[in-house]
Every structure is written in C-alpha cells, then in structure tokens.
Amino acid sequence: MIELSDLTKRYGAKTAVEGLTFSVRPGVVTGFLGPNGAGKSTTMRMMLGLDHPTDGEVRIDGRRYAELRDPLTFIGALLEARSVHPGRTAYHHLQCLAQSNGIPTRRIDEVLDLVGLTAVARKRPKGFSLGMGQRLGIASAMLGDPRILMFDEPVNGLDPEGIHWIRNLMKRLAAEGRTVFVSSHLMSEMALTAEHLVVIGRGRLLADTSMARFIEENARTSVRVRSPEPERLREALEGAGLAPARRPDGGFEVEGGDTARVGELAAEHRVTLHELSVERASLEEAFMRLTHGTVEYQAHDGGDDELG
Amino acid sequence: MSWDETRRVLLSEWTKIRSVRSTVWTLAAALVVTVALGMLICLLVRNTFNELSPHERMTFDPTLTSFAGTSLGQLAMIAFGILVVAGEYSTGMIRASLSAVPRRGLLMFAKVAVATALALAVGMVTSFLAFVLGQALLGDHRTNLGEPNVLRAVFGGGLYMGLIALFAMGVAWMLRSPMLSFGVLIPFFFMISGILANVSATQKLGRYLPDQAGSWIMSVVNTGDRPYGPWAGLGIMVLWVAAALLGGYLVLRRRDA
Numbered sequence: 001m002i003e004l005s006d007l008t009k010r011y012g013a014k015t016a017v018e019g020l021t022f023s024v025r026p027g028v029v030t031g032f033l034g035p036n037g038a039g040k041s042t043t044m045r046m047m048l049g050l051d052h053p054t055d056g057e058v059r060i061d062g063r064r065y066a067e068l069r070d071p072l073t074f075i076g077a078l079l080e081a082r083s084v085h086p087g088r089t090a091y092h093h094l095q096c097l098a099q100s101n102g103i104p105t106r107r108i109d110e111v112l113d114l115v116g117l118t119a120v121a122r123k124r125p126k127g128f129s130l131g132m133g134q135r136l137g138i139a140s141a142m143l144g145d146p147r148i149l150m151f152d153e154p155v156n157g158l159d160p161e162g163i164h165w166i167r168n169l170m171k172r173l174a175a176e177g178r179t180v181f182v183s184s185h186l187m188s189e190m191a192l193t194a195e196h197l198v199v200i201g202r203g204r205l206l207a208d209t210s211m212a213r214f215i216e217e218n219a220r221t222s223v224r225v226r227s228p229e230p231e232r233l234r235e236a237l238e239g240a241g242l243a244p245a246r247r248p249d250g251g252f253e254v255e256g257g258d259t260a261r262v263g264e265l266a267a268e269h270r271v272t273l274h275e276l277s278v279e280r281a282s283l284e285e286a287f288m289r290l291t292h293g294t295v296e297y298q299a300h301d302g303g304d305d306e307l308g
Numbered sequence: 309m310s311w312d313e314t315r316r317v318l319l320s321e322w323t324k325i326r327s328v329r330s331t332v333w334t335l336a337a338a339l340v341v342t343v344a345l346g347m348l349i350c351l352l353v354r355n356t357f358n359e360l361s362p363h364e365r366m367t368f369d370p371t372l373t374s375f376a377g378t379s380l381g382q383l384a385m386i387a388f389g390i391l392v393v394a395g396e397y398s399t400g401m402i403r404a405s406l407s408a409v410p411r412r413g414l415l416m417f418a419k420v421a422v423a424t425a426l427a428l429a430v431g432m433v434t435s436f437l438a439f440v441l442g443q444a445l446l447g448d449h450r451t452n453l454g455e456p457n458v459l460r461a462v463f464g465g466g467l468y469m470g471l472i473a474l475f476a477m478g479v480a481w482m483l484r485s486p487m488l489s490f491g492v493l494i495p496f497f498f499m500i501s502g503i504l505a506n507v508s509a510t511q512k513l514g515r516y517l518p519d520q521a522g523s524w525i526m527s528v529v530n531t532g533d534r535p536y537g538p539w540a541g542l543g544i545m546v547l548w549v550a551a552a553l554l555g556g557y558l559v560l561r562r563r564d565a
Binding site for chain 2: 048083
C-alpha cells in the first residue's frame with residue numbers, strides 16, 4: 001500500500017506536482033497515466049525519497065521511505081532513467097544492492113534467472129541493449145522480493161517479446177497480492193495491463209478510478225445515423241430533445257442517444273434510414289480528452305506562426 | 309544507527325568500489341607515477357649534486373626529494389576520489405544507492421570510509437616504496453628511516469595521499485559531476501595552488517592551501533619558511549578536508565538525487 005497525501009513539488013515558480021492525494025492498493029495493477037511532462041517521474045522519485053516534496057508526504061505501508069529498514073524488501077522500483085553503473089557487472093550491481101539490505105546471495109541468481117540475464121551476469125551493462133538494461137532494472141526491483149513494485153515507463157525501448165513478458169510479469173505480481181504501480185504515457189498500453197487507473201495532468205490528479213469505470217465514464221458512445229432525408233431526420237431527432245451533429249458523410253452523430261431510441265423515432269416519423277450504428281470512442285481518445293489542455297508541450301496543426 | 313546496518317552498507321560499498329575498473333587504474337597510477345617520478349628526480353639529483361649551490365646542498369632534504377613525484381601522483385588520487393563519488397551521479401547509480409540506503413548520512417559515511425581506507429593503504433605503500441627506492445638511487449646522499457623525523461615524513465606522505473583523496477571526495481559530493489569536479493580540482497592542484505604559494509604577493513595565504521600545508525609533513529629539513537610545523541600543516545589540511553566533507557554532506561542531504 002502506497003499513500004500519497006497532498007504531495008506537492010515546486011521548482012522555483014514552476015509547479016511539477018500539486019496536491020496529489022491517492023492510494024495504491026495491493027492485488028491489482030494500478031496504472032499511473034499522464035502525458036509526457038505531467039509529473040509522473042517526479043512523483044515516483046518522491047515516493048522513493050529521492051526527491052524531497054515541497055509539501056505533503058508519501059507513506060509506504062504506513063511509514064516514510066527513510067524510516068523503512070531494508071527498504072528493498074518493502075518496495076522495489078524500476079526508474080525511467082538508468083540507475084546502473086555501466087562498468088559494474090550485472091552480478092556485482094545486484095550484489096552491492098543485496099548486501100546493503102541484508103538480502104541473501106542466492107537471491108541474486110534467482111532474480112537474474114527470473115529476468116533471463118543469467119548468461120550475461122558477469123558482463124558489464126555498457127554493452128547491454130535497452131531491453132537488457134530494463135531487465136537488469138527489473139531484477140534490481142525484484143531483489144528484495146518486495147510486496148510493492150513500481151515501474152516507470154517499463155515498456156520503453158522494449159521489443160514486442162519484451163513488452164509481452166513485462167505485461168505478464170506485472171499481472172502475475174498483482175495476482176500474488178502485491179501492489180503494482182506502473183506509469184505510462186500510453187493509454188493503449190495501460191488498457192492491457194491495469195485494473196485501476198490514476199490519471200494526472202500538469203501535476204494534478206484528474207482521475208482515480210477503476211479501468212472499467214474509466215471506460216464507462218470517459219469512452220462516451222454515440223449513435224451514428226444516416227438517412228436520404230437528412231432534414232426530416234434532424235427535425236425528428238431535435239423534436240425529441242436530441243442534438244444531432246452533422247458528419248462529413250452526410251449522416252449525423254447523436255451523442256447520448258441509443259440505437260433503439262433513434263430507430264423508433266425514425267419509424268415514428270417515417271424516415272428511411274440507411275445506417276444506424278453505435279460509435280464507441282477509443283480509450284486513447286478518452287484519455288486525450290481528459291488530459292487535453294494539460295499537455296505540457298502541445299503540437300499545433302496548420303501553418304499559423306505560433307511562437308512560444 | 310545499528311552496527312549491523314552500518315556493517316552491511318560498508319560491505320556494499322566495498323563491493324561497489326572493487327567492482328569497477330577505475331578504482332584499479334587510478335590507484336595504480338597514483339602509486340606508479342609517484343614512485344617512478346620520485347626515482348627519476350632522485351637519479352637526476354645524484355648526478356647533478358655537485359652543481360648545486362652551497363645553500364642548496366646545506367638544505368638538501370633526501371626524504372622530500374624522494375617524494376618529488378607526489379605533485380603528479382596526487383592527481384591520480386584526486387581522480388580516484390572524484391570517480392568514487394561523482395561516478396554515482398554521472399551513471400545514475402545514486403538513485404539505486406539511495407533507494408537501497410535512504411539514510412544519506414549513512415551512505416556517505418560508508419562510501420567515504422571504504423574509499424579512504426583504500427586510498428590510505430595505497431598511499432602508505434606508495435610512500436614507503438617511493439622512499440626506499442628513491443633513497444637507493446640517491447647513493448651517498450641518502451638517508452634512512454632511523455634518522456630523526458624521517459619516519460614521520462614517510463608515514464605522513466601516506467597520510468597526505470589518503471587526505472588528498474578524501475578532500476576530492478568532499479568536493480565531488482558538492483559538485484556531483486565528474487567533469488566539473490575534474491575541471492575544478494585538477495587545475496587547482498596541478499598549477500594554481502603552486503602559483504599562489506610561490507608568488508610573493510599571495511605566498512602568505514597560499515601556504516594555507518590544503519596541499520601546500522599538508523605536504524609540509526613530508527619534509528625533514530626545516531628551511532624555516534613556514535609559520536607552522538609539519539603536524540600543524542597536516543592539521544590545516546585536515547580542516548580543509550573536514551570543511552569539504554561538511555559541504556558535501558549538506559548538499560547530499562538537501563538536494564534531490
């Protein structure tokens with residue numbers, strides 16, 4: 001269990017994280033979602049006691065990080081930025097971490113085996129691919145067999161096989177009853193792994209909800225309807241209090257309506273329909289809509305000369 | 309802070325320091341450069357001794373002469389101190405280290421203790437080796453450990469090497485970047501300190517710089533141009549080291565990793 005209360009981080013006049021309050025519970029994968037620059041990594045560094053919060057605090061199983069005895073046995077983390085000396089072999093890297101937390105030596109071989117790095121245990125990570133580097137980071141996180149695991153953008157730079165592997169690993173860890181907190185800027189990635197979602201934008205909490213509810217609330221559905229008599233159809237729909245919006249193909253998009261109601265209205269007014277279907281917005285769109293306006297560096301369309 | 313916890317972190321730091329190549333090559337360079345350069349100078353002095361002025365012959369210090377390589381060899385010791393500390397930051401290892409040992413004072417203590425013990429051990433070997441081999445090359449002008457103050461100078465030479473590495477560690481904890489630390493420390497100890505201590509305008513102050521004061525411990529013949537004795541000189545260096553470590557600790561405690 002990780003609890004954040006009113007966590008705030010300011011760098012001078014710039015606020016990176018503002019008043020974040022939420023809990024990460026065991027047994028499920030909790031996705032930590034937000035556009036790039038939303039403050040995810042900063043939040044995670046504060047969770048590990050690496051960065052000092054300007055205000056508020058983080059509790060790991062009820063204690064501050066600095067109060068944890070042998071912290072690696074409570075919480076393991078894979079940070080986005082590499083945190084490995086490229087000239088120290090994978091084995092020695094894990095060994096020095098294990099020794100500092102009183103973790104038995106045999107556990108080093110276990111985690112190397114778990115991540116599939118046994119063959120390169122005596123090699124220096126400077127020759128490792130991005131994927132191997134991630135695996136070594138995951139081995140470090142798993143070293144103390146902690147009940148809480150935290151992964152910052154774990155699929156970055158991984159090949160499809162690696163991505164598949166890490167998704168399954170996270171699900172398995174959660175199924176074992178562990179707390180799994182994983183950040184990503186990709187909704188599509190989260191949709192495949194997370195059961196619970198925490199969404200932030202510009203350092204503020206935007207949503208803290210289950211994936212199912214997030215989909216229900218944010219992935220709005222609409223009805224797509226097309227008729228050879230568009231004006232009559234519009235009148236019929238507007239007369240029933242619906243707000244049809246013109247689509248480029250000549251049809252309408254009716255938000256908040258359902259196909260049965262639209263179909264019945266058309267029948268009542270004897271309007272011929274050529275199409276009647278449900279249109280479901282993707283999660284990616286839902287996420288984009290939710291975080292719109294909170295994106296730090298936004299690209300602009302068109303040729304307008306916009307500076308700053 | 310329990311002893312068990314401290315012992316674990318010391319062990320962890322020992323694993324860290326012995327598992328990177330830079331440890332070996334910086335310490336080996338410190339030893340080889342100091343000893344070899346000292347031997348070369350001793351050989352040159354023996355061959356040109358008769359050309360020295362009477363005053364120079366009177367104040368000739370065979371012990372100090374065999375330590376002539378220290379000025380260059382200490383740069384490798386400084387490199388060792390910088391890489392041990394700032395290497396954690398440049399590689400990002402500091403994040404893993406602080407996640408494992410969140411008590412920053414404990415992490416710093418263990419790292420500095422292990423690295424200093426190693427630097428002192430290598431420093432002592434270097435010092436005795438430089439003395440023995442240097443004296444062997446000085447021929448008739450040599451001295452030995454039984455002469456007054458010679459043992460103090462040789463032992464002090466080892467302490468000096470350890471202290472200079474420790475000073476570099478303190479500065480590296482403050483600056484955190486290896487490049488910045490090299491950029492500040494190497495020119496300072498290679499040139500600036502020597503200039504400040506030898507130009508008459510700044511001479512009085514220059515003698516209180518860490519290396520100028522500390523290296524006084526290696527001289528046996530008192531030329532009378534220092535306002536402090538050999539141990540007091542080393543004491544001045546210790547004060548510099550303490551200040552650097554305190555600064556480093558404050559930076560480590562307050563700043564984000």
